[in-house]
Amino acid sequence: MAATDRSRSDAAKQRRQDQLQRWSGSETDRTGPDARETSAGPGPGPGPGPGARRARVRFAQGAVFMAACSAGDQEEVAALLRQGADINHANIDGLTALHQACIDENSEMVQFLVESGSDINRGDNEGWTPLHAAASCGFIQIAKYLIEHGANVGAVNSEGELPLDVATEDAMERLLKGEIKKQGVDVDQARKQEQRVMLQDANAVRTGSGSLVPHHNTKATALHVAAAKGYIEVMKVLLQCDIDVDSRDIDGWTALHAAAHWGQEEVCSLLADHMCDMAAVNNVVSLAN
Known part of the structure; x- marks a missing residue:
């Protein structure tokens, strides 16, 4: 069992490193004391010589946090939050870690983020909330969890659509219609x-x-x-x-x-x-x- 846990942890860390590499073009800063060092030196030749300064690359904390969440590494996510990471950090599209966890159908991370204080009704650049994301993907259990923890079934995105409007499966439509009726949401007024x-x-x-x-x-x-x-x-x-x-x-x-x-x-x-x-x-x- 321990070997399996180590294997999962190693896989998560490798996935996170891959993500950080993909984001390096827009999420890095080559200065500062929090830099992650590379082995490249400033002098000529294939590598650094004795005493050569090492180029330093600092990944923005938001990028590290998003990558850790996407990798499912709750231990590191918790550590980053203790260090001051913004749980509602959003990428260039306005997606938060909670949005991404819903899209990835990562129920455990969804629960962890919600319990840690993530804004459950925050919209992305297009006004899509995490519930919109879960509804459009057909992830019924995640949608139920979000609703049970305060997700607004009457939230409207930039196109005037409720989560119900972007649902593509019958079970999801039944769930959302039931909640709308139960909560007495006026759909026309919500739009x-x-x-x-x-x-x-x-x-x-x-x-x-x-x-x-x-x-x-x-x-x-x-x-x-x-x-x-x-x-x-x-x-x-x-x-x-x-x-x-x-x-x-x-x-x-x-x-x-x-x-x-x-x-x-x-x-x-x-x-x-x-x-x-x-x-x-x-x-x-x-x-x-």
Whole structure:
């Protein structure tokens, strides 16, 4: 039994090292006291000479944490959390370790992360919660566990979809429909929740009691979101505020790009009335119109 445990541990560690190597291009920092050292030296020749300085590579703690979770190494995950790792660290797509554990059908890691305080209702860049992920993959036991521990069956992603809407198997649909009925969730109201919240936030900005913060990963603003989804009332309030109508997300898209891409004609007209840049070019050199 001990040999089997060692074998699993070795396999997990090898998988984690492989992941760290794949992420090295975007998740490394070649400075700092926490560096993981390589054997490459600065001088000529095939290897370092006596006393040669060793190149140092430090993998960001978030990358190490995500890799340990994906490898199923609960011992190291717990150690990293004690060292201050953010249990809700998200990758460039907004996926947390809990999202990934659901996608990987790693029930043990799902339970470990939830019990350790992971945000069970956090959405990724597209608004998908862990329950959306489990529902779309058909992982019924994980979905049940998430619901039992507070997952919101009425959560809506960026496309206005509930976990029920992305479920592809009958058993999952029955589970989610049953929970929606049991909890008395108004599905129609749930689908409109984002627009209501955005309108409240926009009014708070207009009256000076709130502020607009771009998405931490995509840098998209509320104006981008409202433009893409055709939230006209939200747009009208936002455009009364002192905001940059041509603000750009990480890909260089303006609100006009978003409205044009999603076919929101009324939004395009509204933005034009507010003197947006009709010739705006994004990072892939695509005209807004």
